[in-house]
Amino acid sequence: MTTFDADGVTLERVREHVWELPQEDGMTTPARVLASESLLEHIKDDDTLEQIANVTHLPGVVKHALCMPDGHQGYGFPVGGVAAMDAENGCISPGGVGFDINCLSGDAEVSLPFGRYRPIRRLDEEFENRRVSVVAEDGTEVAADVHLFTETSRETVYEVTTATGDTVEATSDHPFVTPNGKVELDNLEEGDMIRLNPFEGLPDETPPEFTVLDASDFADEDPQLVRVLEDRDLLPLKSTDDAFHRLLKLVGYHTGDGSFSGTQTWFYANPEDLESIRTDIESIGFTPSRVYERDREHSVGGSEFEATEYSVRSTSNAFKQLLVRLGAPTSRKVESAFTTPDYLDRLADWQKALYLSAFFGAEMSTPDTVSAKNFYAPSVSHNRIAEREDAGEAFMRDLMRHLNDIGVRTNALEIVERGENATHETVRFRFGVSSESENLVRFLTTIGYRYNAEKRRRSALTAQYLKRKERHIDARARVAADARAMADGGVSPSEVKDAFDSVNDRFIERSIYGERAERPRPASDFPDFDEYADRTALHGDGVVDVEIESIDKLGTKPVYDIGVDHDAHTFVANGFVVSNCGVRMVKTNLTYEDVQGREEELVDALFDAVPTGLGGGGVVDSSHSAVEGILEDGMEWALREGYAVPGDLEHCEDEGRRPDADPSAVSQKAKDRGANQIGSLGSGNHFLEVQRVTDIFRADVADSYGLEEDQIVVLIHCGSRGLGHQVCSDYLRRIEDEHPDFLDSLPDKNLAAAPADSELADEYYGAMCAAINFAWVNRQLIMHQTRQVFADVFDTSWEALEMDLLYDVAHNIAKRETHTVDGEERDLYVHRKGATRAFPAGREEVPPAYRDVGQPVIIPGSMGAGSYVLRGGADSLDVTFGSTAHGAGRLMSRTRAKQQFDAADVQSGLEEHDRIYVKAQSGETIAEEAPGVYKDVDEVIRVSDDLGIGDKVARTFPVCNIKG
Structure with a gap:
């Protein structure tokens, strides 16, 4: 086959497993997909191909934008996307690293096309087939597809009330559209103006079908x-x-x-x-x-x-x-x-x-x-x-x-x-x-x-005016009732008048002496409608500016969010995540026989020792100075504090420290979010898994890595938690404010990028490197807890169990690296979103222990399919800027997974058929991560191995697993 038809997009076969999207208008380079035909059948089913083509519109992209074999739809970049941008004349893109979501309470009513609304908590039902109403930049209402639905167990929410009585509950980091652009709730206060569409529509009842x-x-x-x-x-x-x-x-x-x-x-x-x-x-x-x-x-x-x-x-x-x-x-x-x-x-x-x-x-x-x-x-x-x-x-x-x-x-x-x-x-x-x-x-x-747009605009002003007028009359009615009650209780008329400064004396007299048979009228200084209409900003089909009356903290609630396929992103919060999601593998000298019969004991102990889930809570309670030290020094901080040994640093990518980290470029809000999450797994696909080595494919490399069949290893997969999310949210806002023209030139604003020669790019890179340092320490502290658990369960010190770090490799980062392009050495920002660095033997960035054989590459699979250890392939630098896949790649959304899989069945099936013991904060997480929601990891690895970008070394299989 020389071409592959992906629903109207024709891919040209360059060679086995390499498919090219031809360069078209606006693309500065071609885009390539590295996949077998069976994997392409899955990749073509979402927006992955469109997204990787969009990446080539970014300034300074060299050679090709690449999609790895595990690629699937993300935001901006596809997950599994790799692209290198010129570090002098190109850009650095938070969109090439990740995307953040901010949340609303479950009762928030989301507007849908055709004049309907549905509570956001109910949008999880087949959300991929839904459309919602989005307010474009000019204020007009358009329909957009939903690409993402998230549910967070509990977060602190605040109620925003406007002068017209409209209310919404949101987390502090949820952005609102204001006359000055998008502003997070945390940065809004009483008296600020936000934009509102008064048209609500009617409940989204399912109509009878006939x-x-x-x-x-x-x-x-x-x-x-x-x-x-x-x-x-x-x-x-x-x-x-x-x-x-x-x-x-x-x-x-x-x-x-x-x-x-x-x-x-x-x-x-x-x-x-x-x-x-x-x-x-x-x-x-x-x-x-x-x-x-x-x-x-x-x-x-x-x-x-x-x-x-x-x-x-x-x-x-x-x-x-x-x-x-x-x-x-x-x-x-x-x-x-x-x-x-x-x-x-x-x-x-x-x-x-x-x-x-x-x-x-x-x-x-x-x-x-x-x-x-x-x-x-x-x-x-x-x-x-x-x-x-x-x-x-x-x-x-x-x-x-x-x-x-x-x-x-x-x-x-x-x-x-x-x-x-x-x-x-x-x-x-x-x-x-x-x-x-x-x-x-x-x-x-x-x-x-x-x-009839003119009538709709007039309707918006009328509705807002009447709501404001009724609130004003209600307030006056409450004053009248209170005044009567005071007078009936013996308070003198003069004292009653002195108690209320919002009304005049005549109003109090009429209230006390019963001269008013009906509700009060508006005060004389309450604006006429024409005055109100003249001073109220009106946008598009009927979006108005309205004043915030109050912002009140309510406590914690489950919160939800959606992502939409529209440049405005007026519903979903436009925050990009720099999570430095990654994995590390810890070796032991235990065999599978040593663990058999103790799986439940081990999984329970690990679950108790390692904080999981979406909220706060970590291994250590960190002071301000500790967070600063982690951001600055990474694993060196863990070594100083007794949570690491020198060998851990020697077997970590970049020795666990990015020297370009700049803690001063990280906001206090981001630092506060990370302070109580150091040493926690988080949720979703993040996990800690005890595994056994089932297959060795390259004995010499496995020997260099210290791996052998039947050996017990531990895989830890997590990132920089809330700190990394906040870093990217902060810098997205700045990109929108400082480089709007640059952002407008992109086919998808989720690609948001800062020009490489800008001060903003330098600051973002420093903040991102600090978040990378935080992520390494996060995984190190989880490993520290894991070592203690193994020592307790097996009544042997972790040193005697030889629980040494094999390697820690990052997944979602952008790094400044030097690569040879067309015979010339180029300084590049290499973006790996849901992709893994895979440097071959001889590259100086590979730790000395592995420099002669190549960098270890750790690729997790699903709970039921096992994982792989690879080494950086000899062709990886030429083909993928030293990159390969980072996992199996999802086949379906989390919501669809929950609809298709029963958590109890998944959990019992893994235990009964495969002797895999799983424990999680919620059954939903187990269903979301069921083996059936992922691509065939064996096929992903086969493509990587065949292309020479990541060579198979060993395969592992789960024994027990804990999830958030």
């Missing part, structure tokens, strides 16, 4: 028309189809402001709104016209005037017949017998609202004031000829009934006029939405107007 239309509904049409609809997946049309939801809007609007002419379908609106209509027509498979413009003369009440009319049409008869059968009136509406479509009664409320809001966008009046602080009832007028009066009344009453079902009260239906047109007597009906504030706010924030 067939709305099928081929039999078009039996009297040309069969070719039916084929057109079938080819577009519009027949059969189900009540749950996205196309049906778009059609509900189109039918509703067309009923109000559309017409048919022959086979043509016309819509009339402002140009901005016609573009939205065009988008929906295109989305269901038809081709709309451009927006037409013409001047027309009109006569109303004897007055003549000229106005510009804008329109869009579809010439497809299939499209017309579809709308007709969904309820769009075919003849002149005033003479027609149409009512609302019968199927509306079978739909969920949010679906009914699509039809209603589109009709109201065409026909309902815009919210407007009857006085400075009060509003008219938005109303709908509708004309029919006298012969169709019953149908006209039924149509209007249906609209009122559906509104009432959704919880919006209406005024009574009235006949406001009987008159005549050129040929018939006519009847004009009208009803309005009750203008009581709570009711009007509900209408504007749950139904509102579609295909």
Whole structure:
């Protein structure tokens, strides 16, 4: 096979296991995927190929951007991505290292397309197939795919309350969009402005599924028309189809402001709104016209005037017949017998609202004031000829009934006029939405107007004004009640007046003496609506700036977050993680026979000794000076403090210390997050696993590494915990602030990078190296605890058990290295995201103990498939900048894994069939890390070995495992 078709992307085979994405517009180099055909079948299933192609857009990329055999979709870079950027003229990218997530409490309501919302905790159900609403930079609302769902057991949350009474609960590091860009909650305070979209929508109820239309509904049409609809997946049309939801809007609007002419379908609106209509027509498979413009003369009440009319049409008869059968009136509406479509009664409320809001966008009046602080009832007028009066009344009453079902009260239906047109007597009906504030706010924030941006913007201002006014009146009502209570208790009127400085004396007198029968009016200095509208910033379709009234700490709760596929990232927090996730392997002189029968004792002891999970808690409680020392000196700190021996440093990548580390470039917030997590595993795929060596492939190298069959080893996989997360969050904010033009030039803002010659790049590199030092110490302290556990369980000192470090290798880092490119030595930032350094024999960075055979490479597999020890391959420098895979690579998301695998079954199956004992903080973690969620690690290793980038040395298999 010379090419591989990856769902429309053609990969060219360069040689065995090497596939190239051709260089296209914007790509500074080609991209390559290192994989067998069986692995490509998995890699093509997500956005990995698009992401590795995007990496080549970064300035200074040399040779190729590379995806390792375990590659899968990440953020910005794919996991398993490797890219080298020129250290002088290129960039350094936190996106090439990792991505951070910040969290909301589970009740936060996430807006979805089609006017729905769902609590974030319920978005885990098949989240990969979901879309959410994102507010783009210009304030417009767009739909975006969800690529990530996270759930954290417990975090401290804060309640943010605005001056309009809107609330949300979030962690302190969750960014909010403000007039000054994205700002973390920790850096906001009372009086600051944040942006809010007042439109809430309706709960995301699952609608009853039924067939709305099928081929039999078009039996009297040309069969070719039916084929057109079938080819577009519009027949059969189900009540749950996205196309049906778009059609509900189109039918509703067309009923109000559309017409048919022959086979043509016309819509009339402002140009901005016609573009939205065009988008929906295109989305269901038809081709709309451009927006037409013409001047027309009109006569109303004897007055003549000229106005510009804008329109869009579809010439497809299939499209017309579809709308007709969904309820769009075919003849002149005033003479027609149409009512609302019968199927509306079978739909969920949010679906009914699509039809209603589109009709109201065409026909309902815009919210407007009857006085400075009060509003008219938005109303709908509708004309029919006298012969169709019953149908006209039924149509209007249906609209009122559906509104009432959704919880919006209406005024009574009235006949406001009987008159005549050129040929018939006519009847004009009208009803309005009750203008009581709570009711009007509900209408504007749950139904509102579609295909009418101007009405939506006016609605946003109206809703926010009314919410603010009601809070103001409520506060005055509380003062009135308190004043009456004080007076009834014997407090003199003058003392009561002195007790309240927010109201005038006359207000207190009326409250005390019972002159007020109703709720108070707004104070005279409360702004009129027009004043409020003039001073309130409005963006896009209806996003407003609102003042923070309070920020209150609530305590700890489970928290959640999602990631979206859109440059705005307005829901998910835009923090990149520099976790220096890595692994280390500890050797022992124990054999599998020594451990058999003691597995449960060993796993329980390890679980008790090594902190796991998402929260705080580590092996040591660190002072400020200790954290500074760890960030500066890495493993040298552990040696000084008695947690390491010299041999540990000698067998660690970079001897466990990055000399470029700059603790002063790490924020205090990051240091605080790391202080109580030193020596903890974390969660997810991080683990501590006792293993036995089952296979030796290169005896001479294994001998140099001190490995032999049946030997017991310990694998530790974890990173820099919350400190690394915070480092990257901090620097992402600075990249956004200091290099916005640079960021805007990238195809994906998750690639966020700082120019290599910038001060920011230097500071970020210093902070990242400090986080790397922290990660090495983190794993060292876990190893220290592991040594103590083995000593206790086997009643032998760890030294006598020969528990020596084989090697510690980092996974998620960017390093400044020198490589030969096209015969010339180049200073490069080599980014390895979910990839492992794999230097061959002779490279000076390899520790002296292994320099003659090559660097050890440790690649974990799943709990049920074992892991591998490799050595840096002879071809790794030429092919991958000295890199190879870092694991098996996920096949499915954590949420899908929880849906597919039962934790108890996984745990018992591993124990019964493979004698693997697993213990975790929660059953969810076991399900998320089930063997079936990973690629075939044997195939990943085979590709690495065949390519000469990582040579097989030994294979290990789990004995017992602890997870967060």
